Amino acid sequence: MSQQRTLVGGPGQPPVGPATSAGHILQLLRSSPAGYSRADLLDITGMARSTLYERLDALFAAGLVYEATPLRSQRGRPPRALRFDDRDKLVLGIEIGHTHAGVHLLSLSRDIVASRRLPIDIGQPQEDVVSRLMEQSRQLLDGRRPVGAGVGLPAPVDPLHRLGLERTVLAHWDLQRLQDVMEASLDCPVLLENDARSMAVGEVRHPFESLVAVKVSTGVGSGIIVRGALVRGAHGAAGDIGHVRVPEAAGRLCRCGRDGCLAAMASGRALLAAPQFAAYRTLRQLVDAYDSDPDVRPAVAEAGRVLGRALAAIIGTLNPGRVAVGGLVGVLPDFLQACRRQILDDAFEPSLVDLEVVPADSRAATAVGLCRLVEESLYAPERVEQMLVQQAG
Ligand SMILES: [Zn+2]
Incomplete structure (x- = not known):
């Protein structure tokens, strides 16, 4: 009899041991781009050969697994790697x-x-x-x-x-x-x-990374990854930092109907609404004037500074290894620099050790x-x- 083992260690935790359904075998194959041989799979899962082969047959038939070139040359018939079939999908x-x-x-x-x-x-x-x-x-x-x-x-x-x-x-x-x-x-x-x-999910570089990704375009929002797991919160509102109240925005009306929200200061919408930028009809026009209009860079830097203040609290709470700032406004150098400086000023030192604050590859990510x-x-x-x-x- 094959041994049934636990798959998941807790919310957001990686598998702690293999389970043996066809779905779990596919998950195992998906975790290894090089794939596994049948012998590897028998070893890892501890399954009976007949059971494993039955599961693999079902996965082959569904077009989810294919047999790749031999794993390594050996005497006799070299083992062939089984891989998740991501080709043509x-x-x-x-x-x-x-x-x-x-x-x-x-x-x-x-x-x-x-x-x-x-x-x-x-x-x-x-x-x-x-x-x-x-x-x-x-x-x-x-x-x-x-x-x-x-x-x-x-x-x-x-x-x-x-x-x-x-x-x-x-x-x-x-x-x-x-x-x-x-x-x-x-x-x-x-x-x-x-x-x-x-x-944020697109920014993850290794399976156990903790990072905060912030997108600042017309609006402002963030995504939080803790040890590789995406944090959605109890009702899907985790990371919605645009409506955190910040003192700098006191008296400024936010589009949500309240005043004092971060988004009323540190968003593209807020920048575009500033009286000195009345000539710009779109955020893209304002961003394109970054070098030519002397008012743009200081305003962008102030928005970045205020975002940094709000982020410092998140950094103190979560201790991420990286903050990736993206979006049309977020990647502007003065925005990012002011944001980084404010984080360094405000966050408590232990949460700043090795912290990277870097531009995100927002569109591709x-x-x-x-x-x-x-x-x-x-x-x-x-x-x-x-x-x-x-x-x-
Ligand atoms: Zn708001």
């Missing part, structure tokens, strides 16, 4: 911003195959925005069917409970309908996630993060089990 990553959207087609190995960027107005009816995004997606896909799609949204997203969107920029949207319409249009599962959280999230959700052991049962039935 495409994921669509759609970032929805306040004024622009990015539609990206990625391979499961995270290469961006093709991208489109289009202006949108998030204030428009949901149907209008979505039909344009679907049109762009169909063009990029050119007849191919993605295995899944991820959508990054500039609002708190609760994948399970559909957190209310009142007082957010998506107040007039219905996320359940968004998911239904996209799934029908793309003929694949669609996952919704907050944009800054997607970016968001697409890559969405791709990762889609993969993790699609090929989670329970979901793979369901898929195999459906296919067998």
